[in-house]
Amino acid sequence: xxxxxxxxxxxxxTDVKKGAVMxxxxxxxxxxxxxxxxxxxxxxxxxxxxxxxxxxxxxKAIHVLLVKE
Amino acid sequence: xxxxxxxxxxxxxTDVKKGAVMxxxxxxxxxxxxxxxxxxxxxxxxxxxxxxxxxxxxxKAIHVLLVKE
Amino acid sequence: xxxxxxxxxxxxxTDVKKGAVMxxxxxxxxxxxxxxxxxxxxxxxxxxxxxxxxxxxxxKAIHVLLVKE
Amino acid sequence: xxxxxxxxxxxxxTDVKKGAVMxxxxxxxxxxxxxxxxxxxxxxxxxxxxxxxxxxxxxKAIHVLLVKE
Amino acid sequence: xxxxxxxxxxxxxTDVKKGAVMxxxxxxxxxxxxxxxxxxxxxxxxxxxxxxxxxxxxxKAIHVLLVKE
Amino acid sequence: xxxxxxxxxxxxxTDVKKGAVMxxxxxxxxxxxxxxxxxxxxxxxxxxxxxxxxxxxxxKAIHVLLVKE
Numbered sequence: 245x246x247x248x249x250x251x252x253x254x255x256x257x258t259d260v261k262k263g264a265v266m267x268x269x270x271x272x273x274x275x276x277x278x279x280x281x282x283x284x285x286x287x288x289x290x291x292x293x294x295x296x297x298x299x300x301x302x303x304k305a306i307h308v309l310l311v312k313e
Numbered sequence: 314x315x316x317x318x319x320x321x322x323x324x325x326x327t328d329v330k331k332g333a334v335m336x337x338x339x340x341x342x343x344x345x346x347x348x349x350x351x352x353x354x355x356x357x358x359x360x361x362x363x364x365x366x367x368x369x370x371x372x373k374a375i376h377v378l379l380v381k382e
Numbered sequence: 383x384x385x386x387x388x389x390x391x392x393x394x395x396t397d398v399k400k401g402a403v404m405x406x407x408x409x410x411x412x413x414x415x416x417x418x419x420x421x422x423x424x425x426x427x428x429x430x431x432x433x434x435x436x437x438x439x440x441x442k443a444i445h446v447l448l449v450k451e
Numbered sequence: 452x453x454x455x456x457x458x459x460x461x462x463x464x465t466d467v468k469k470g471a472v473m474x475x476x477x478x479x480x481x482x483x484x485x486x487x488x489x490x491x492x493x494x495x496x497x498x499x500x501x502x503x504x505x506x507x508x509x510x511k512a513i514h515v516l517l518v519k520e
Numbered sequence: 521x522x523x524x525x526x527x528x529x530x531x532x533x534t535d536v537k538k539g540a541v542m543x544x545x546x547x548x549x550x551x552x553x554x555x556x557x558x559x560x561x562x563x564x565x566x567x568x569x570x571x572x573x574x575x576x577x578x579x580k581a582i583h584v585l586l587v588k589e
Numbered sequence: 590x591x592x593x594x595x596x597x598x599x600x601x602x603t604d605v606k607k608g609a610v611m612x613x614x615x616x617x618x619x620x621x622x623x624x625x626x627x628x629x630x631x632x633x634x635x636x637x638x639x640x641x642x643x644x645x646x647x648x649k650a651i652h653v654l655l656v657k658e
Binding site for chain 2: 468469470471473474475487489513514516517518519520
Binding site for chain 6: 332349378
């Protein structure tokens with residue numbers, strides 16, 4: 245299984261918040277940073293996501309904004 | 314300075330590859346994972362990005378795809 | 383502070399509509415055009431956005447669709 | 452003709468820069484601000500974009516990042 | 521009317537689910553596959569989308585993730 | 590293996606065009622429609638994409654723009 249995206253992080257789901265259309269899934273990655281993904285309620289149901297689940301978070305490089313402070 | 318995005322990672326630029334229109338910037342984050350951003354050549358020039366620079370990588374939660382394996 | 387994105391507009395928040403997971407923020411830019419951003423409720427809370435606030439709206443060039451009519 | 456996107460700006464193309472795969476199109480909007488779109492070389496050819504052309508720039512609200520400075 | 525995007529599919533709306541901020545529109549394309557779009561409630565209202573409506577679904581090539589299994 | 594995205598199409602690669610930073614991959618889906626994905630040259634190399642390969646194309650619902658004509 246190979247994904248055509250540069251950024252892939254393995255995380256553990258910590259929270260799932262459900263709205264009418266969209267859900268927000270929080271997960272921690274190795275460095276202990278907390279991250280979030282927003283996806284449809286249906287997708288969360290399909291994946292049956294719940295705290296403790298392992299997920300792979302995939303982000304295309306084009307979606308990463310860089311800021312120099 | 315506050316950003317309206319859930320995912321923010323501090324990284325160090327390791328490589329800049331330049332095309333005609335788009336450039337790819339590689340950077341490592343704390344956990345030593347390597348990540349990539351693709352932005353216009355002009356943006357890379359504006360930020361004057363080069364290896365060793367500190368950058369903040371920002372990703373809206375909506376752009377994160379979750380996969381359960 | 384420099385942003386790796388081609389499109390940056392300064393606007394004034396006119397309205398914040400809150401859902402369970404996502405919020406919609408309306409703002410006007412200099413030309414008086416009304417624009418919208420959708421972000422997580424948490425991000426809106428982090429930024430403490432309310433009508434009258436000044437915001438910078440950032441859009442990567444890759445997210446702009448062009449239509450010729 | 453109606454577009455399911457909150458942000459629509461009418462602009463005039465000022466420049467087209469062509470790469471191997473992607474092209475960058477610059478255009479000015481009413482307020483005289485300069486904006487950019489990156490699309491495939493093929494799409495630019497389909498639209499036959501050249502300086503002076505009128506374009507409608509469409510951005511889904513979800514792709515707008517807000518920053519409070 | 522020409523769109524600067526590589527992927528365009530003609531579909532028929534089958535369902536509209538409304539949240540507070542975002543709505544999800546389901547539609548079938550020629551091959552009978554079911555697809556979904558998430559857009560603001562306001563955009564769905566602007567388009568007055570309801571089951572049976574014909575829509576054009578547009579996806580920029582940059583938003584398509586490829587996976588090889 | 591489950592993907593947190595509403596839109597998944599199985600296709601066959603027909604062409605790979607390589608730039609300096611980005612590559613464009615064309616593929617046909619069941620209904621014979623031609624589609625395109627743009628990803629980094631590195632990702633195309635990782636997947637070793639070539640004409641005839643089967644790919645799964647994944648698009649988050651939030652990235653689908655609807656137009657009513």
